[in-house]
Amino acid sequence: SQKIEQNSEALNIQEGKTATLTCNYTNYSPAYLQWYRQDPGRGPVFLLLIRENEKEKRKERLKVTFDTTLKQSLFHITASQPADSATYLCALAGAGSYQLTFGKGTKLSVIP
Amino acid sequence: EAGVVQSPRYKIIEKKQPVAFWCNPISGHNTLYWYRQNLGQGPELLIRYENEEAVDDSQLPKDRFSAERLKGVDSTLKIQPAELGDSAVYLCASSPWDWDTGELFFGEGSRLTVL
Numbered sequence: 001s002q003k004i005e006q007n008s009e010a011l012n013i014q015e016g017k018t019a020t021l022t023c024n025y026t027n028y029s030p031a032y033l034q035w036y037r038q039d040p041g042r043g044p045v046f047l048l049l050i051r052e053n054e055k056e057k058r059k060e061r062l063k064v065t066f067d068t069t070l071k072q073s074l075f076h077i078t079a080s081q082p083a084d085s086a087t088y089l090c091a092l093a094g095a096g097s098y099q100l101t102f103g104k105g106t107k108l109s110v111i112p
Numbered sequence: 113e114a115g116v117v118q119s120p121r122y123k124i125i126e127k128k129q130p131v132a133f134w135c136n137p138i139s140g141h142n143t144l145y146w147y148r149q150n151l152g153q154g155p156e157l158l159i160r161y162e163n164e165e166a167v168d169d170s171q172l173p174k175d176r177f178s179a180e181r182l183k184g185v186d187s188t189l190k191i192q193p194a195e196l197g198d199s200a201v202y203l204c205a206s207s208p209w210d211w212d213t214g215e216l217f218f219g220e221g222s223r224l225t226v227l
Binding site for chain 2 (some may be wrong): 004009032034041042043044045046049089091093099100101102103104105
């Protein structure tokens with residue numbers, strides 16, 4: 001069955017360091033992979049989309065990589081700040097599909 | 113521009129009672145989604161609408177859940193009767209017709225507690 005795993009439920013890092021979150025998938029051939037941020041009591045907010053034929057995407061301090069051979073996406077936040085503390089969700093959609101499947105998320109805490 | 117609006121934000125009911133959630137998507141977004149998010153989990157799709165047509169309701173528990181999107185704008189999700197396991201956050205999202213942009217716009221969610 002299709003499975004999406006985000007590397008850990010929680011990740012604590014020191015302010016100023018680079019946070020790296022992992023999203024692995026099995027039995028899936030995604031055409032798109034997305035990352036969302038979710039704050040407590042709020043809905044997810046879209047951050048980045050990367051397509052299967054793209055290796056890397058950047059947006060300000062955010063960087064996403066997509067390796068279809070390893071079936072893995074890495075999400076990096078450089079120069080992390082306490083305001084980056086949130087849960088980060090990865091989501092995948094197959095080719096021609098409008099259905100996004102979400103991982104459980106990783107709760108990131110940036111410690112001052 | 114107003115975002116996706118959901119109500120109520122919180123609802124506490126006794127089991128076997130009915131409950132309804134309302135969603136107003138972003139103006140011009142013809143695709144509307146209802147997701148359910150259990151504690152510590154990612155959102156799971158319940159139903160997707162293209163205008164007023166439900167094009168994917170395979171994950172909707174049809175024995176007790178129903179949804180409608182009259183006139184292709186606002187949508188209502190109903191549970192009748194509610195069970196203890198229905199306690200979750202119900203998220204509404206919308207997107208424009210050009211899905212190639214990929215982005216889903218979520219509302220703040222409606223948190224349901226069934227006692």
